[in-house]
Amino acid sequence: MTTAAGHTNQELIERARRVTAAEKYDIGTRFPAIYRRAEGSWMTDVEGNRSLDVTAASGALLLGNCHPLVSAAITDYIQDYGTVFASTLSLPRIELAERLCERFPAGEKVVFGKSGSEATTMAIRLARAATGRELILTSGFHGWHDWHQSYLQIGYDAGSGVACFGYNKTAFKRLVAEFADEIAGVFVTPEPAWFDAAYYRELSEFCAQHGVLFMLDEVITSMRYGPNGVNGTGEVPADIITMSKGMANGHSLSAVLGKAEVIDAYDDAGIGGTYTREVPPMAAALAVQDFLADGTEHERCQRMGKLLMDGMRDILASVGIPAWVGGPAMMFDVVVPSEALSWDIYRAAFDHGAYFEDSGTQMVTAAFGEAEVDHALTAFEKGARKVAATTDFEVSEIGFDRKAQFAAEAFGGALEDDDRVLKSIEETVRQIAERTPGISPRPLPACG
Numbered sequence: 001m002t003t004a005a006g007h008t009n010q011e012l013i014e015r016a017r018r019v020t021a022a023e024k025y026d027i028g029t030r031f032p033a034i035y036r037r038a039e040g041s042w043m044t045d046v047e048g049n050r051s052l053d054v055t056a057a058s059g060a061l062l063l064g065n066c067h068p069l070v071s072a073a074i075t076d077y078i079q080d081y082g083t084v085f086a087s088t089l090s091l092p093r094i095e096l097a098e099r100l101c102e103r104f105p106a107g108e109k110v111v112f113g114k115s116g117s118e119a120t121t122m123a124i125r126l127a128r129a130a131t132g133r134e135l136i137l138t139s140g141f142h143g144w145h146d147w148h149q150s151y152l153q154i155g156y157d158a159g160s161g162v163a164c165f166g167y168n169k170t171a172f173k174r175l176v177a178e179f180a181d182e183i184a185g186v187f188v189t190p191e192p193a194w195f196d197a198a199y200y201r202e203l204s205e206f207c208a209q210h211g212v213l214f215m216l217d218e219v220i221t222s223m224r225y226g227p228n229g230v231n232g233t234g235e236v237p238a239d240i241i242t243m244s245k246g247m248a249n250g251h252s253l254s255a256v257l258g259k260a261e262v263i264d265a266y267d268d269a270g271i272g273g274t275y276t277r278e279v280p281p282m283a284a285a286l287a288v289q290d291f292l293a294d295g296t297e298h299e300r301c302q303r304m305g306k307l308l309m310d311g312m313r314d315i316l317a318s319v320g321i322p323a324w325v326g327g328p329a330m331m332f333d334v335v336v337p338s339e340a341l342s343w344d345i346y347r348a349a350f351d352h353g354a355y356f357e358d359s360g361t362q363m364v365t366a367a368f369g370e371a372e373v374d375h376a377l378t379a380f381e382k383g384a385r386k387v388a389a390t391t392d393f394e395v396s397e398i399g400f401d402r403k404a405q406f407a408a409e410a411f412g413g414a415l416e417d418d419d420r421v422l423k424s425i426e427e428t429v430r431q432i433a434e435r436t437p438g439i440s441p442r443p444l445p446a447c448g
């Protein structure tokens, strides 16, 4: 098919392959479309095919594309005020910081960055500088920066001074009890489909008892786990939280909120960044805050997410694909017998006009209404039916083993204290005890 641009999706993917695309990240793990525009949650590719985005652009969107409030906020700002100034401070930055501090209990002060990875990197630099300690304990995904490379295994990485405990409470308690005086912070990404608020609260309390900072990576949950993230439930106190995805509805912005004495370590931590001052995304974030202010939009969004989640669960049951579906309505997980099967179902659904997240975490935006949910479910049902018709399942239901495998592959979760886990805990304790710390908690200040 010839397109307005004179190229098919496939031709453009080949062009991209020659000059820019990464084989796995950009091509192998995505469905074959080059989008030309999107409005709400509907995307149109270069061949004119329409597809519904059920990934929220990896969570970057909260209100959908071309949301009038956000578009107006950002274009008005650029036209009437500008983009960046000599000063790093601006009225939107100050107002946004105030608004975020009102929303999140952890927030006494806020500093800004551009991406989730930048925020998490800032967070550990702040924790190290504020405490003068170097060791970091972590669980879950925090981005792609150098300090964070081995999050899928329990273990200690000497190069970064970071130890991963894989959400395993035995590992967590052992490491905190053993090394409390050396730990700058414990940094955990909530996986709300897998651990409830009581779990994070227990970690938080244990850290407080041992004089260790507790940090939540809410880059994704801050806008999707209820209206105010995990920290905003009031059930899970934290010394630092990070946020980014969705906060400026697709525009590049991230934030680190925390206790004043932690955020005040900014200079000692040698943090900076030319684009931390970029104002229009902050104007967009204020528009998002306005949109969410009275809570009704979040409620509606959760209702749509729940309809989708329940619908997908029912469809999988009715076509006979063993599945476990659960989690918060705006970021739920769908676990089927294997990753390959998951890909096949969503690939088939894509042919019917719905772009799901193939790994299984589905996310709606405020641009979803019942028509969008219906469309997503119709496409999903066609995909699931096609796959069910050609697949023999070795299991009849998703048991603990498959869930544990999913957790291990998706976020490094070690759900069980089996021999392998207990051995890796001992090994990690030994490596930390014998380490020669190579990371300075307070690096020399950066230029600029």
Ligand SMILES: *Cc1c(COP(=O)(O)O)cnc(C)c1O
Residues within 6 Å of the ligand: 115, 116, 117, 118, 120, 141, 142, 143, 144, 189, 217, 218, 219, 220, 244, 245
């Ligand atoms: C996406 C994500 C990151 C990384 O954010 P980027 O903007 O992709 O750099 C970090 N932590 C969590 C919890 C995330 O979901």
